[in-house]
Amino acid sequence: MCGGYLYIMPCSRVGHIFRKKHPYSFPDGNGHTYSKNTKLVAEVWMDDYKELFYQNRASARYPDIGDISGRLKLRDDLKCHSFKWYLENVYPELDIPWTLHITISQAGWCLDSFYGGAKDTPVGLYKCHRKGGNQAWSVEKTKKRIKQRDNCLSIKDDILLIKPCAAGDMTQLFVIDEDLGTLYNSYYNSCLNIINMKLRTVGMGPCSSDASTRWIIK
Numbered sequence: 547m548c549g550g551y552l553y554i555m556p557c558s559r560v561g562h563i564f565r566k567k568h569p570y571s572f573p574d575g576n577g578h579t580y581s582k583n584t585k586l587v588a589e590v591w592m593d594d595y596k597e598l599f600y601q602n603r604a605s606a607r608y609p610d611i612g613d614i615s616g617r618l619k620l621r622d623d624l625k626c627h628s629f630k631w632y633l634e635n636v637y638p639e640l641d642i643p644w645t646l647h648i649t650i651s652q653a654g655w656c657l658d659s660f661y662g663g664a665k666d667t668p669v670g671l672y673k674c675h676r677k678g679g680n681q682a683w684s685v686e687k688t689k690k691r692i693k694q695r696d697n698c699l700s701i702k703d704d705i706l707l708i709k710p711c712a713a714g715d716m717t718q719l720f721v722i723d724e725d726l727g728t729l730y731n732s733y734y735n736s737c738l739n740i741i742n743m744k745l746r747t748v749g750m751g752p753c754s755s756d757a758s759t760r761w762i763i764k
Contacts, residue, residue: 547591547636548626582609590617593629601647604678646685649674651762652740656681657748658662659708665697669706671746690719692729701734704750727760728753 553648553655570650650657683695716733729738737750740758
């Protein structure tokens with residue numbers, strides 16, 4: 547990205563001998579240190595593609611990596627290419643995922659399938675735990691279906707369920723507006739709402755500026 551070269555030599559041999567223990571310690575724990583280091587790489591070098599990294603390593607979003615302005619300035623001073631350039635020119639054979647992995651939350655409560663994406667089960671709200679699982683949703687960019695495994699978020703009588711994905715089913719198509727924080731279904735002409743916060747129930751209702759229709763989608 548910055549004008550250097552990496553050579554692959556067919557005749558080379560590379561080996562790695564692992565120590566029985568590290569000669570240094572990890573004050574925050576091995577896993578947390580790894581998350582901080584990989585987040586640092588993503589934030590400095592991957593541009594918008596860092597979201598693909600976070601989708602697969604959700605825990606790396608949260609460690610504090612401090613001020614990275616110096617590293618970003620160095621990248622700018624060296625006139626390094628973008629990560630998009632790297633993908634197109636250095637690693638064009640890499641298959642970039644065409645789905646997005648998101649959570650849908652409001653005030654610390656996340657949209658949760660409860661039953662691991664099992665078909666014909668309701669969804670609701672559960673405290674966000676930042677571990678993916680029942681709170682991780684896949685979004686098809688072109689078809690606008692919100693999925694867990696092979697099942698889709700669906701509407702039935704204004705209630706949200708997990709049902710088998712079906713081609714042409716308008717009750718499974720959502721327009722996601724990340725700026726407004728809304729999930730809109732044109733078939734019902736309605737938006738995702740909190741129906742009863744005490745019971746943690748959600749469903750479809752009028753699209754408005756009310757806080758119950760505004761979600762953090764990322």
